[in-house]
Structure formats: structure tokens, C-alpha cells
Amino acid sequence: MKRKVNAFDHVKDILTALPNGGVLLTSRGMGRVNTMTIGWGTIGIEWGLPVFVAYVREGRFTRELLDKSGVFTVNIPVGEPDRRVLAAAGTKSGRDGDKIAELGLTLEEPEVVSCPGIKEFPLTLECRVVCRQKQDITALAELPRNRYYPQDVPSTNPSSNRDAHVAYYGEIVSAYVIE
Numbered sequence: 001m002k003r004k005v006n007a008f009d010h011v012k013d014i015l016t017a018l019p020n021g022g023v024l025l026t027s028r029g030m031g032r033v034n035t036m037t038i039g040w041g042t043i044g045i046e047w048g049l050p051v052f053v054a055y056v057r058e059g060r061f062t063r064e065l066l067d068k069s070g071v072f073t074v075n076i077p078v079g080e081p082d083r084r085v086l087a088a089a090g091t092k093s094g095r096d097g098d099k100i101a102e103l104g105l106t107l108e109e110p111e112v113v114s115c116p117g118i119k120e121f122p123l124t125l126e127c128r129v130v131c132r133q134k135q136d137i138t139a140l141a142e143l144p145r146n147r148y149y150p151q152d153v154p155s156t157n158p159s160s161n162r163d164a165h166v167a168y169y170g171e172i173v174s175a176y177v178i179e
């Protein structure tokens with residue numbers, strides 16, 4: 001069952017989870033459903049729409065899926081998160097295997113977009129990409145540029161690497177808790 005909520009009533013939950021192990025970003029395309037851990041994200045309003053902005057480095061498999069499908073779900077833990085899942089989804093690439101199956105995650109039929117949620121991370125935002133924009137590393141202040149974009153680290157590195165982030169602005173078209 002899905003208990004509908006107002007996403008903005010859960011801003012504190014979302015912004016608390018992001019820097020404390022992260023949340024999941026689930027995407028689909030090429031016959032696959034994939035999930036990855038994200039620690040960065042913004043929730044707010046632009047173009048008169050409620051939006052969640054995810055920042056995905058160019059080399060991630062997720063980036064390919066997002067570009068193909070234009071939809072994603074954000075899957076936020078309620079209560080203590082399963083840190084084993086967040087660690088694995090944040091270090092393995094969907095290019096190398098089916099993380100959802102390996103981690104025993106349960107997909108939940110979506111309500112509006114074509115991308116499922118994840119029962120074990122029940123606070124769900126269904127999002128439709130309304131804008132995507134590659135960030136300009138040269139516009140960054142020196143400290144974040146040097147810390148987060150080491151140009152000698154290949155883009156296959158699951159952590160910081162040479163790749164810029166692409167900002168995916170997802171209109172939040174539905175929000176609920178899976179119960």
C-alpha cells in the first residue's frame with residue numbers, strides 16, 4: 001500500500017538521510033532496473049514545480065539510464081537505514097551486475113512514472129526529468145574543485161573522480177510511503 005504524502009513535509013528526513021549514509025536513486029532503461037546511492041541532492045521549487053535535483057557523475061551507469069528514460073525514483077529510508085545496501089549500491093556499478101537482485105531488494109510498482117520504488121527504502125519520490133545540465137567544473141571555487149574532481153582519477157572510480165556531475169532536475173510527480 002502507498003500512503004500519499006507531501007514531499008515538502010519530509011524535507012528534514014531527506015536532508016538528514018542524504019549525508020548519513022545516503023539514499024537510493026533508482027532508474028530504468030535498456031531492459032534494466034538499477035539503483036545507486038546518492039549523498040547529494042536538493043529539494044525545492046523551480047519553474048513553479050516541486051523538484052528534486054540529483055547530481056550524477058558523467059561516467060555512472062545510472063547516468064546512461066537517466067538519459068534514456070528521463071525518469072527516476074528517490075528511495076529514502078524510514079528509521080535506521082540498511083547500511084550494507086547503501087554501501088554496496090554506492091560502490092558497485094550496475095554495468096557489472098544486477099544490484100537489485102544481489103541485494104535482495106523488492107521493487108514496488110510505480111504510480112505515475114515508469115520507474116519502480118524500493119520497498120525497503122519506503123519514502124518514495126517519483127520524478128520526471130524536466131532539465132539536465134552538466135556542471136562546469138571551471139566555475140567552481142578551488143576547494144570543491146580540487147577535492148571532488150581529481151583529474152588523475154579515472155571515471156570508473158565509484159568515489160570522487162575526474163568527471164563532472166550532471167544535475168538532473170526531476171519534477172516530483174508523486175510522493176508516498178510504501179507500507
Ligand SMILES: Cc1cc2nc3c(=O)[nH]c(=O)nc-3n(C[C@H](O)[C@H](O)[C@H](O)COP(=O)(O)O)c2cc1C
Pocket residue numbers: 021022034035036037038039040041055056057059060061062063086087089090091092093094095157158159
Ligand atoms: C554514501 C555515498 C554517496 C554517493 N553519492 C553520489 C552522488 O551524489 N552522485 C554520484 O554520482 N555518485 C555518488 N556515489 C557513488 C555511486 O553510488 C557509485 O559510483 C555507484 O557505484 C554508481 O552506480 P552505477 O554505475 O550503477 O550507476 C555515492 C556513493 C556513496 C557510497
